[in-house]
Amino acid sequence: MRSEKINRVPLGLKIAAAAGLAFMHLPILLIFLYAFTTEEKTYQFPPPGLTTQWFAVAWNRPDVWAALTLSVKVAAIATAAALVLGTLCAAAVSQTRFFGRETVSLLIILPIALPGIITGIALRSAFSIADIPFSFWTIVLGHATFCIVVVYNNAVARFRRISGSLVEASMDLGADGFQTFRYVILPNIGTALLAGGMLAFALSFDEVIVTTFTAGQQSTLPIWMLEELIRPRQRPVTNVVAMIVVIVTFLPILGAYYLTRDGDQIAGAGK
Amino acid sequence: MTVVAESFVLPERRGTAGRLSDFFWRHPHVLLTVLLGPPLLWLGIVYLGSLFALLLQSFFSIDEFSGLINYEFTLATYRQLFSEANLDIILRTVSMAALVTLVSALVAFPIAYYAARYARGKWKALFYLAVMLPLWSSYLVKVYAWKLILAKEGILTWFFEKLNVLWLLDAWLALPVVGGNSLSVSYTGTFIVFVYVWMPFMILPIQAALERVPANLVEASSDLGGTPAQTFRHVLFPLALPGIVAGSIFTFSLTLGDYIIPQIVGSSRLFIGQAVYAQQGTAGNIPLAAAFTVVPIVIMGAYLWMAKRMGAFDAL
Numbered sequence: 001m002r003s004e005k006i007n008r009v010p011l012g013l014k015i016a017a018a019a020g021l022a023f024m025h026l027p028i029l030l031i032f033l034y035a036f037t038t039e040e041k042t043y044q045f046p047p048p049g050l051t052t053q054w055f056a057v058a059w060n061r062p063d064v065w066a067a068l069t070l071s072v073k074v075a076a077i078a079t080a081a082a083l084v085l086g087t088l089c090a091a092a093v094s095q096t097r098f099f100g101r102e103t104v105s106l107l108i109i110l111p112i113a114l115p116g117i118i119t120g121i122a123l124r125s126a127f128s129i130a131d132i133p134f135s136f137w138t139i140v141l142g143h144a145t146f147c148i149v150v151v152y153n154n155a156v157a158r159f160r161r162i163s164g165s166l167v168e169a170s171m172d173l174g175a176d177g178f179q180t181f182r183y184v185i186l187p188n189i190g191t192a193l194l195a196g197g198m199l200a201f202a203l204s205f206d207e208v209i210v211t212t213f214t215a216g217q218q219s220t221l222p223i224w225m226l227e228e229l230i231r232p233r234q235r236p237v238t239n240v241v242a243m244i245v246v247i248v249t250f251l252p253i254l255g256a257y258y259l260t261r262d263g264d265q266i267a268g269a270g271k
Numbered sequence: 272m273t274v275v276a277e278s279f280v281l282p283e284r285r286g287t288a289g290r291l292s293d294f295f296w297r298h299p300h301v302l303l304t305v306l307l308g309p310p311l312l313w314l315g316i317v318y319l320g321s322l323f324a325l326l327l328q329s330f331f332s333i334d335e336f337s338g339l340i341n342y343e344f345t346l347a348t349y350r351q352l353f354s355e356a357n358l359d360i361i362l363r364t365v366s367m368a369a370l371v372t373l374v375s376a377l378v379a380f381p382i383a384y385y386a387a388r389y390a391r392g393k394w395k396a397l398f399y400l401a402v403m404l405p406l407w408s409s410y411l412v413k414v415y416a417w418k419l420i421l422a423k424e425g426i427l428t429w430f431f432e433k434l435n436v437l438w439l440l441d442a443w444l445a446l447p448v449v450g451g452n453s454l455s456v457s458y459t460g461t462f463i464v465f466v467y468v469w470m471p472f473m474i475l476p477i478q479a480a481l482e483r484v485p486a487n488l489v490e491a492s493s494d495l496g497g498t499p500a501q502t503f504r505h506v507l508f509p510l511a512l513p514g515i516v517a518g519s520i521f522t523f524s525l526t527l528g529d530y531i532i533p534q535i536v537g538s539s540r541l542f543i544g545q546a547v548y549a550q551q552g553t554a555g556n557i558p559l560a561a562a563f564t565v566v567p568i569v570i571m572g573a574y575l576w577m578a579k580r581m582g583a584f585d586a587l
Binding site for chain 1: 288289291292293295296299302303306307309310311313314315317318319320321322324325328378379381382384385386389396399400401402403404407408409410411412413414415416417418419422424425426428429467470471499520524525527528529530531534535544547548551557560561564567568571575
């Protein structure tokens with residue numbers, strides 16, 4: 001009797017939780033509706049009519065394609081750099097004990113713990129001091145810096161679960177360090193790295209605050225969207241692009257979740 | 272005996288890889304250096320180097336006539352930072368961040384509590400995804416969605432109209448500080464968007480803290496005659512507090528540094544992030560922009576120190 005009473009959900013809690021979740025999801029669903037609206041000049045609701053013509057218009061826009069390509073390229077290279085650096089760091093922190101270990105963890109988290117504008121303006125002033133012109137690589141440099149932490153978090157969580165005796169057994173059987181890494185460690189951390197990489201990709205693909213400071217004249221997809229937000233030129237195209245961005249970022253997140261859901265620590269718990 | 276003892280020592284491995292592997296095994300410090308070197312060099316040079324260069328610039332000043340940076344140590348820029356107009360910006364940003372954090376905690380708590388105590392199995396996974404997807408979905412798209420919602424011709428006005436309570440919205444907009452011409456150019460709008468964008472960061476830390484509260488503690492409290500309200504106040508809330516503080520680190524810090532949301536949805540009065548952006552961009556006053564960035568760094572430093580003392584990092 002007692003436990004039954006305790007396990008029944010209070011109505012107030014149910015309503016509050018449902019309302020909270022609705023608050024989180026309805027605005028995103030609205031994006032999907034607006035991608036089909038026939039209204040061009042305003043954000044009128046309800047939409048006067050529905051059409052799919054804006055998808056064709058957006059498809060034929062070279063500036064959208066250029067921004068999309070740049071974003072994908074930047075995200076891919078930044079993710080690759082973050083994968084290498086984050087994994088190295090995670091291996092060092094989880095497999096060994098050394099002086100200043102806590103400091104290293106703090107240093108990795110710092111780029112996303114401090115507001116993005118600080119990272120952005122710091123990089124920008126450093127570029128101007130060192131006379132580095134803005135380019136594709138300055139964007140990548142900034143993105144890789146804050147993507148390291150995502151890979152690191154995922155890899156560290158997985159490294160903790162690999163039992164040390166597994167590595168010792170491999171060594172006892174005569175494998176050298178590289179073979180142990182290739183045949184024992186890598187298969188164990190593989191999915192965590194893939195998940196971390198996907199999240200890093202999503203993070204980089206979506207980043208705007210640091211990018212505004214490191215991009216110069218080029219525009220990534222988020223920069224393109226920001227310009228449309230400040231000075232709208234063709235609202236329906238923006239609507240369509242917004243919807244596509246939602247879909248493109250959802251896929252890696254779902255993928256990362258399914259890759260790590262059996263673990264005690266699931267990917268993406270901290271952005 | 273000697274034969275056995277000798278067999279303990281394996282012959283040297285052949286090949287470069289083998290010898291390298293043996294070398295690392297005998298010199299773990301070298302291995303550590305090889306592992307940690309690249310990431311630390313990257314973060315140390317690219318990130319800390321830039322940060323240091325930025326902070327250094329806050330001790331320079333700008334020549335008012337030529338607009339060039341005067342590379343001499345001075346505190347003049349900080350004097351400028353503490354002028355009335357700039358203090359106003361700092362105060363406005365900090366109070367907005369505090370309010371956003373408070374309301375985010377209120378909205379996030381029921382979701383986290385439900386997920387931690389009642390959701391099981393498939394529902395738990397669904398809850399997790401329902402929190403993760405909005406958390407990770409595109410920041411700009413989220414802001415854009417609210418521009419659609421808050422616009423004068425948008426869904427919110429339509430909704431109020433259908434319920435015949437449009438006067439309520441108008442009355443709210445007529446209020447002095449929180450009002451404005453429409454929701455999308457008022458502090459209310461800025462506030463709602465801030466809560467929407469940063470609130471998801473609050474849920475998972477609270478949920479993690481609540482999951483560590485043993486269920487029998489709550490039962491014991493009610494067995495001893497505690498009403499649900501008392502149980503919440505004296506048992507659940509104190510135990511969930513580290514989680515709330517951990518979540519508040521994100522909401523507070525992210526609100527503090529944001530310059531895009533108040534630019535797109537909000538009145539023309541500046542927040543710290545916008546001030547930094549304007550100073551380094553159009554005004555070209557890098558020293559003052561640098562001094563402005565010191566404000567969130569100092570505030571977050573103090574905040575993190577306090578959070579650490581409250582045990583918030585164990586809840587992360």
